[in-house]
Amino acid sequence: METTNIKVAFTTNLCAHYNVGTFEELSRHYDVDYYFYSAGDEWYWQQKHGVSAGNFHFEYLPGFDISNTRISLDLPIKLFRRSYDVYIKCINGRFALPITYLVARLKHKPFILWTGVWMRLQTPIHRLIFPFTRYIYRHADAIVVYGEHIKRYLVSEGADSQRVFVAPHAVDNNFYNRDVSPREQIALREELEINQDQKIILYLGRLEESKGISYLIEAFSQLKNQNTILILAGEGSLRQQLENQINALGIQSRVRFAGYVSINQSVVYYSLAWVFVLPSITLPTGKEPWGLVVNEALNQGIPVIATDAVGAAAGGLVLDGVNGFVVPEQNSSALLEALSRILESPEQHSNMSEKAKELIEKWDYELNVEGYSRAVEFVTRTKSYPL
Numbered sequence: 001m002e003t004t005n006i007k008v009a010f011t012t013n014l015c016a017h018y019n020v021g022t023f024e025e026l027s028r029h030y031d032v033d034y035y036f037y038s039a040g041d042e043w044y045w046q047q048k049h050g051v052s053a054g055n056f057h058f059e060y061l062p063g064f065d066i067s068n069t070r071i072s073l074d075l076p077i078k079l080f081r082r083s084y085d086v087y088i089k090c091i092n093g094r095f096a097l098p099i100t101y102l103v104a105r106l107k108h109k110p111f112i113l114w115t116g117v118w119m120r121l122q123t124p125i126h127r128l129i130f131p132f133t134r135y136i137y138r139h140a141d142a143i144v145v146y147g148e149h150i151k152r153y154l155v156s157e158g159a160d161s162q163r164v165f166v167a168p169h170a171v172d173n174n175f176y177n178r179d180v181s182p183r184e185q186i187a188l189r190e191e192l193e194i195n196q197d198q199k200i201i202l203y204l205g206r207l208e209e210s211k212g213i214s215y216l217i218e219a220f221s222q223l224k225n226q227n228t229i230l231i232l233a234g235e236g237s238l239r240q241q242l243e244n245q246i247n248a249l250g251i252q253s254r255v256r257f258a259g260y261v262s263i264n265q266s267v268v269y270y271s272l273a274w275v276f277v278l279p280s281i282t283l284p285t286g287k288e289p290w291g292l293v294v295n296e297a298l299n300q301g302i303p304v305i306a307t308d309a310v311g312a313a314a315g316g317l318v319l320d321g322v323n324g325f326v327v328p329e330q331n332s333s334a335l336l337e338a339l340s341r342i343l344e345s346p347e348q349h350s351n352m353s354e355k356a357k358e359l360i361e362k363w364d365y366e367l368n369v370e371g372y373s374r375a376v377e378f379v380t381r382t383k384s385y386p387l
Helices: 017-027 076-080 096-107 124-139 146-158 184-191 211-221 240-247 264-270 293-297 332-344 347-361 367-379
Strands: 007-012 029-037 057-060 063-065 069-071 087-090 111-115 142-145 164-166 199-204 228-233 255-259 275-278 302-306 324-327
Touching: 007 017, 007 076, 007 096, 017 367, 029 076, 076 096, 076 146, 087 096, 087 367, 096 111, 096 124, 111 228, 111 332, 111 367, 142 367, 164 367, 184 264, 199 211, 199 264, 199 293, 199 302, 211 228, 211 240, 211 255, 211 332, 228 264, 240 255, 255 275, 264 293, 275 293, 275 324, 293 347, 332 347
Parallel strands: 007 029, 007 087, 029 057, 087 111, 111 142, 142 164, 199 228, 199 275, 228 255, 275 302, 302 324
Antiparallel strands: 063 069
């Protein structure tokens, strides 16, 4: 991919740690200005992760909140006054999205939407604004999406399939596939009071309803293999509720709440796990857009069990029976069956572990940015960008 002199304005709410590699790679091919307008306090974001930066040109813009809408008055000024060839905006932002789209149209420049949403959101506010959202789906000059599952959804909403470009969601594979020393593993086992011969089932993420953790706990409680430990790593509003469920099932001695796990320490957790589980469910607020913890776990050669409400499963990264299992959401019995199969067959586990490393190796930032580049090349060939 050759470097070009195309000038790009890329607006999104914040720079998450997992986006740094994408933004840096994109900046190696285009002249990009990144505009971040959030304070990093979104409900879906682990606040302790903070916000990030990287080797690219960016600004964190000041702003204020009105009725859960972030307003940055600097954004339209900067977008309009500066000269850009392409405008890219993520799906988030009830103020920033229409502003970016409007500026692009007033300046007769192409607009690219970036989205991970793959269902109609059913909250009152989302139902109210959906006509505008669908308008953007149908009138964006191009749309960049995490995977094929999102493309299928957008086409069902009237988007032109030729304008939708898949940019497979990726993490820093070199960071997550590092060799974890036995010393680090032993130290973590000792900290969590887990014996060396006990197999670990790992969940890492927010402790919230959308993650479907209660179904995982129910399945774990029915496992015949008692020499297993369930680690629930992360923080969230459901902590007490989940503890109550665990106590009621009488399995508290076999469950560990690890609390917040730093990005660096997460690699050690993955390396200890026998299997990683992401049991997310569908809510009115949406489905799991992707689940980058899946990419992270696969980099350590850990088979993954994910529900069909997880984007990484619907998008083709988790292949049922190959590098893990895909099970129906909200189904403890299906989770139990998948856990039992992977715990009771070391040979299958070994094969899945090998496939996990093999498949994730090419799922990197370069592949991700190829999707963006196809979109940019597509829109810059167009001469007219009407409202």
